[in-house]
Amino acid sequence: MGDAGKEAEEEARRARAAVRKDWPIRVYKLGEEPPEDLSATTTAAERLAMMWPLALQAWAFTGKPLPTYTRAETPIRIVPSPVRKKGSTESKPNSEPGRPASDE
Numbered sequence: 001m002g003d004a005g006k007e008a009e010e011e012a013r014r015a016r017a018a019v020r021k022d023w024p025i026r027v028y029k030l031g032e033e034p035p036e037d038l039s040a041t042t043t044a045a046e047r048l049a050m051m052w053p054l055a056l057q058a059w060a061f062t063g064k065p066l067p068t069y070t071r072a073e074t075p076i077r078i079v080p081s082p083v084r085k086k087g088s089t090e091s092k093p094n095s096e097p098g099r100p101a102s103d104e
Contacts, residue, residue, distance in 0.1 A: 028034070038047055059066055069075075 042050075056066070
């Protein structure tokens with residue numbers, strides 16, 4: 001690699017370091033880390049804002065366009081829980097509308 005290539009590489013390294021300079025970094029002793037529950041330090045809106053880019057990335061991995069249907073039109077499937085509460089007299093929910101639940 002010539003001097004120009006080394007110079008460009010060093011400039012790129014300095015640019016990356018400059019971006020990292022303002023990252024909020026905290027150091028904790030092993031076993032003294034704060035809990036992962038962010039609800040005490042963030043609002044619901046902040047937590048949603050954190051997850052939205054991850055959801056977009058995950059959807060991009062499918063190679064399909066982001067859905068445009070409304071929430072009311074969202075395709076869903078009801079799957080009964082295999083765990084039933086003791087003494088429950090409720091019937092199992094239908095897996096499909098208009099179809100009786102089975103006792104599988």
